[in-house]
Amino acid sequence: MKPLQFTGTALPAEKRYDPHYDPLVAPNPGAGRAYAPTWWVASAGTPPDDDGPLTHDIDADVVIIGSGSTGLSTALYLALEHGIRAVVLEANQTSWGCSSRSGGQGQNASGRLKRSQWIERFGLDTAKKLDTEIRTGFENFRALTQRIDCDAFDGGHLYLAHRPEKLAALRAESRVMNESFGYATRMLGAEEIRRDYCDERETAGGLFEVEGIGIHPLKFTFGLIRRARALGATIHPASPVQGWQTINGVHHLRTPGGTVRAKRVAVCTGGYTGQALNPLLKNKIMPILSNSVVTRVLSEAEMRACNFRSETFLTDTRILRFYYRLLRDGKGGNRLQLGSRSAVTGADAEDPAHQKLLTDAIARKFPPLAGIAIDYSWWGWVDVSHDMMPRIARPDPAQSVWYAVGYGGNGVSFSTWAGKRLAERVAGKDAGQAVFELPIYASPLPFPNVLGLVESAAFAPFRRFGQRFLYKWYWLRDEKL
Numbered sequence: 001m002k003p004l005q006f007t008g009t010a011l012p013a014e015k016r017y018d019p020h021y022d023p024l025v026a027p028n029p030g031a032g033r034a035y036a037p038t039w040w041v042a043s044a045g046t047p048p049d050d051d052g053p054l055t056h057d058i059d060a061d062v063v064i065i066g067s068g069s070t071g072l073s074t075a076l077y078l079a080l081e082h083g084i085r086a087v088v089l090e091a092n093q094t095s096w097g098c099s100s101r102s103g104g105q106g107q108n109a110s111g112r113l114k115r116s117q118w119i120e121r122f123g124l125d126t127a128k129k130l131d132t133e134i135r136t137g138f139e140n141f142r143a144l145t146q147r148i149d150c151d152a153f154d155g156g157h158l159y160l161a162h163r164p165e166k167l168a169a170l171r172a173e174s175r176v177m178n179e180s181f182g183y184a185t186r187m188l189g190a191e192e193i194r195r196d197y198c199d200e201r202e203t204a205g206g207l208f209e210v211e212g213i214g215i216h217p218l219k220f221t222f223g224l225i226r227r228a229r230a231l232g233a234t235i236h237p238a239s240p241v242q243g244w245q246t247i248n249g250v251h252h253l254r255t256p257g258g259t260v261r262a263k264r265v266a267v268c269t270g271g272y273t274g275q276a277l278n279p280l281l282k283n284k285i286m287p288i289l290s291n292s293v294v295t296r297v298l299s300e301a302e303m304r305a306c307n308f309r310s311e312t313f314l315t316d317t318r319i320l321r322f323y324y325r326l327l328r329d330g331k332g333g334n335r336l337q338l339g340s341r342s343a344v345t346g347a348d349a350e351d352p353a354h355q356k357l358l359t360d361a362i363a364r365k366f367p368p369l370a371g372i373a374i375d376y377s378w379w380g381w382v383d384v385s386h387d388m389m390p391r392i393a394r395p396d397p398a399q400s401v402w403y404a405v406g407y408g409g410n411g412v413s414f415s416t417w418a419g420k421r422l423a424e425r426v427a428g429k430d431a432g433q434a435v436f437e438l439p440i441y442a443s444p445l446p447f448p449n450v451l452g453l454v455e456s457a458a459f460a461p462f463r464r465f466g467q468r469f470l471y472k473w474y475w476l477r478d479e480k481l
Helices: 039-043 069-082 115-122 124-147 164-181 190-196 217-230 300-305 352-365 411-426 457-479
Strands: 058-065 087-089 105-107 157-160 186-188 206-209 212-214 234-236 243-247 250-255 258-267 285-295 313-316 323-328 334-341 374-385 391-393 401-405
Touching: 039 217, 039 374, 058 069, 058 250, 069 087, 069 217, 069 401, 069 411, 087 258, 105 124, 105 411, 115 124, 115 164, 124 164, 124 212, 124 217, 124 411, 164 186, 164 206, 217 234, 258 411, 285 352, 285 457, 334 352, 352 374, 391 411, 401 411
Parallel strands: 058 087, 058 258, 087 234, 157 313, 258 401
Antiparallel strands: 105 212, 157 206, 186 206, 243 250, 250 258, 285 334, 285 374, 313 323, 323 334, 391 401
């Protein structure tokens, strides 16, 4: 068993964690780089065995690119349900990207759109079918968390109004969820939240959803690794795809140690999808940085002062939302985790202003913790599609390439179901199934759309100018308007 890798300077420079990595400008995320310095990495324990970096040319039926929860669940279900032993290629360490950096909030959701927005975009009938699919995926995720040791807390989700003006929209969403989709959401007053969950000083009230499971995401994906390898999948870290040619229908995926010749390829790279990986994915994902911090262990006095009574996770109603929850320390104590959106580019990721955004939020929401020491601080890329919904699709029927990406920060639970559906598609079991007529399955990722015009690939690098403007506009909407 190998130890978890951190950013230590004892590693060669090319193997150290690169805090400035940016998928829009870097050709690939490196080869064998260390993990980001996250709380999840520090507390996950000994990682499971893998199959080591690829060292020679091999042939494979199915290759999966990416060893996060999507790629691993795809490998798991290919073996479990279709008898296919896939080869998984990972650029750096296993579960190096989103799965070791996320907030670990498993919501009954996927993509950025709420259910009321599904109705507006797709109509009620399709929205109901989509809800059934996402909810089924959530229940599958729940079952996995009961079988994998991942510190799961099945305590629902609190969606908190950060200003009184936001309560009306929460009430409207609650009505839609209950009346159109059969949920049992309920509105809670600010005092009820402060009494029964935590003394969050900023909230004006909130929406409670029963469906919500907080997990340790790296322990969860480590569990998926063990299950997938037990069924015959092979997982090769430090094996980035540095070249991709398709010759007579066979994909030749070049890694530093050898080339894999594969009949079928499934791409599960999330927010770490490089522009040069494959033309089918170029400019189809807008990677957005998300920052997260974890405090030192809270004292008993601080726990009482903040009235922390539950591990139920919380998000607020900002467009650039904050997500936060109480974490078990593993030694009998508790820590607070809080995250939100961050820098626009990787080059700017280390600016102290981005961590200050989070520590200021802690001070507003939990005044007794103002100035508390931060033990862990990290950031990671979120895969946002240009229409805010994920895709589990075969973008070109003439090519044996599939992808599952675009969760928009809501992939903790749905990624495992996406992997199951992706496995069906790769195995050729999707023909004639009505579920694959849903929008997330029936169309490829769209190009960016600016002012109603489909953007050309040449214009794509300029998207970040627009992102900077949007962040300023969103801040005004969140805090002033």
